[in-house]
Amino acid sequence: MLCVAGTRPEAIKMGPVILALKNETWANVRVLATAQHRGLLDQVLRIFEVEPDIDLDIMRPNQALPALTARLLLSIEDVLEAEKPDVVLAQGDTTTVMTIALACFYHKVPFGHVEAGLRTGDMAKPFPEEMNRVVTGRLTKWHFAPTESARQNLLKEGIENRDIFVTGNTVIDALLSAAERKIPLPFRLDPDRRLILVTAHRRENFGEPFREICRAILALAERNEDVQVVYPLHPNPNVCEVASQILGDHPRITLCEPLDYLPFVEVMKHAYLILSDSGGVQEEAPALGKPVLVLRRETERPEAVQEGVVRLVGPDFDEITSTAQHLLDDKMVYAEMARGVSPYGDGKAAGRIAAVLRDHFAACV
Numbered sequence: 001m002l003c004v005a006g007t008r009p010e011a012i013k014m015g016p017v018i019l020a021l022k023n024e025t026w027a028n029v030r031v032l033a034t035a036q037h038r039g040l041l042d043q044v045l046r047i048f049e050v051e052p053d054i055d056l057d058i059m060r061p062n063q064a065l066p067a068l069t070a071r072l073l074l075s076i077e078d079v080l081e082a083e084k085p086d087v088v089l090a091q092g093d094t095t096t097v098m099t100i101a102l103a104c105f106y107h108k109v110p111f112g113h114v115e116a117g118l119r120t121g122d123m124a125k126p127f128p129e130e131m132n133r134v135v136t137g138r139l140t141k142w143h144f145a146p147t148e149s150a151r152q153n154l155l156k157e158g159i160e161n162r163d164i165f166v167t168g169n170t171v172i173d174a175l176l177s178a179a180e181r182k183i184p185l186p187f188r189l190d191p192d193r194r195l196i197l198v199t200a201h202r203r204e205n206f207g208e209p210f211r212e213i214c215r216a217i218l219a220l221a222e223r224n225e226d227v228q229v230v231y232p233l234h235p236n237p238n239v240c241e242v243a244s245q246i247l248g249d250h251p252r253i254t255l256c257e258p259l260d261y262l263p264f265v266e267v268m269k270h271a272y273l274i275l276s277d278s279g280g281v282q283e284e285a286p287a288l289g290k291p292v293l294v295l296r297r298e299t300e301r302p303e304a305v306q307e308g309v310v311r312l313v314g315p316d317f318d319e320i321t322s323t324a325q326h327l328l329d330d331k332m333v334y335a336e337m338a339r340g341v342s343p344y345g346d347g348k349a350a351g352r353i354a355a356v357l358r359d360h361f362a363a364c365v
């Protein structure tokens with residue numbers, strides 16, 4: 001079987017699956033790194049001690065979607081020809097996942113989709129991920145849905161119930177094991193200041209929406225002497241150049257390189273509040289009891305919003321600053337959002353995925 005990872009979140013969420021499958025005596029697990037991300041992917045694979053068997057080294061600076069898709073499809077084609085896997089597994093909604101699912105369809109190789117069934121219902125948001133999910137869903141044999149609402153989304157699209165397995169999200173497996181490995185903070189945090197942690201990278205926010213997000217972060221730092229901001233910048237030039245321009249000079253704003261996963265989890269544990277447009281962070285932060293303001297208008301992860309521990313504020317200056325200020329000023333409102341709930345998993349998702357495949361494949365060995 002072939003397990004695939006292309007970007008940072010795929011490695012974080014496939015890491016537990018790869019480790020669980022490597023423990024299965026019936027499974028011959030091979031790992032394909034497309035390296036749609038280079039540095040970000042490598043640091044996560046190292047943490048899981050996963051050495052790719054095949055590495056396509058696809059990433060180019062500031063890569064455009066058509067060329068990325070074409071490079072991936074052609075390279076994956078060669079891998080499937082050479083490896084002839086009985087099953088391919090990949091996670092999420094990146095270009096890597098959509099192209100591997102398509103290549104599997106062309107080669108008649110059964111495809112298992114980890115984190116299946118997430119939908120916003122708007123093809124343009126997130127872009128291009130919603131399209132990637134919908135296409136991948138049509139090409140999948142085993143749909144490993146993280147939640148009941150993801151299962152419902154798949155049923156609405158006509159997927160058979162017998163092909164859907166609600167497993168929880170493997171990000172919680174990764175998070176729980178990372179959170180118990182006590183490691184030092186990557187830099188000193190002022191114990192007398194409250195930490196706002198920021199991450200942002202969505203393509204649909206590039207340009208003016210992203211500038212507005214940065215201006216809101218600056219305003220929050222300026223208005224609150226007791227606040228410090230840490231913002232590990234995504235290496236996409238559309239993100240890091242703008243953020244450095246607007247936020248680079250403030251003494252209580254730390255812009256840094258992307259953090260390795262373990263130090264990032266450690267910083268999340270110290271955060272008072274998180275502002276993010278990341279999918280993974282929306283899933284992890286509630287489990288750590290950290291309120292998240294999502295810098296988007298919609299989410300494919302409604303569970304934590306319904307629980308009241310995540311709020312959508314959009315890339316909107318007034319909404320970001322007023323909601324964050326409310327949480328900084330009102331301890332009761334803050335406590336309600338910092339309850340600590342884990343609607344996305346219990347840390348055992350990878351074992352459930354391995355068990356489904358065991359039931360299918362062990363019988364054939």
Ligand code: UD1
Pocket residue numbers: 007008009036037038039040041059060061062063065068093094095096127128129201203235236237
């Ligand atoms: C990609 C995914 C997105 C996912 C995100 C996770 C697509 C279309 N987008 O977005 O769904 O949420 O990853 O972070 O699949 N770069 C580096 N080093 C790295 C990684 C990226 O320099 O290790 C820079 C490169 O210039 C690269 C650019 O970032 O060309 C964009 O990378 P890309 O994977 O195309 O898009 P992301 O915005 O990272």
Ligand code: UDP
Pocket residue numbers: 008009012171199201232233257258259260261262264265277278279280281284
């Ligand atoms: N993350 C990390 N270092 C950072 C920022 C994020 O390790 O500096 C982790 C985070 O804990 C989460 C994942 O990266 O598990 C999310 O990745 P990203 O936001 O790039 O992608 P998305 O989840 O939005 O697809």
